[in-house]
Amino acid sequence: ADWSRERFTMDEGLSSAVAEAFVRLHEKGLVYRGEYMVNWSPNLRTAVSDLEVEYSEEEGKLYFFKYQLAGEDAFLPVATT
Numbered sequence: 001a002d003w004s005r006e007r008f009t010m011d012e013g014l015s016s017a018v019a020e021a022f023v024r025l026h027e028k029g030l031v032y033r034g035e036y037m038v039n040w041s042p043n044l045r046t047a048v049s050d051l052e053v054e055y056s057e058e059e060g061k062l063y064f065f066k067y068q069l070a071g072e073d074a075f076l077p078v079a080t081t
Helices: 015-027
Strands: 039-041 046-048 063-068 075-080
Touching (some): 015 063
Antiparallel strands (some): 039 046, 063 075
16 A cells, blocks of 8 residues: 555545535435435445345444535535444
């Protein structure tokens, strides 16, 4: 891995690119607001079916933030762990 290029979503200079990516994905219908959690596998780099998940209760935090849509008063809400 090239750790010298590591970046985080909210790093200065990157958050505007992330916001633009979310807007483009939303416009294409690839990102949408749903009523349920999505099981994401960082190792597989894809979503995983509820049938393939072994659930366990664990302490954690859920973080909420929002991106303002360009030229609008509206926001795109995001929740992540």
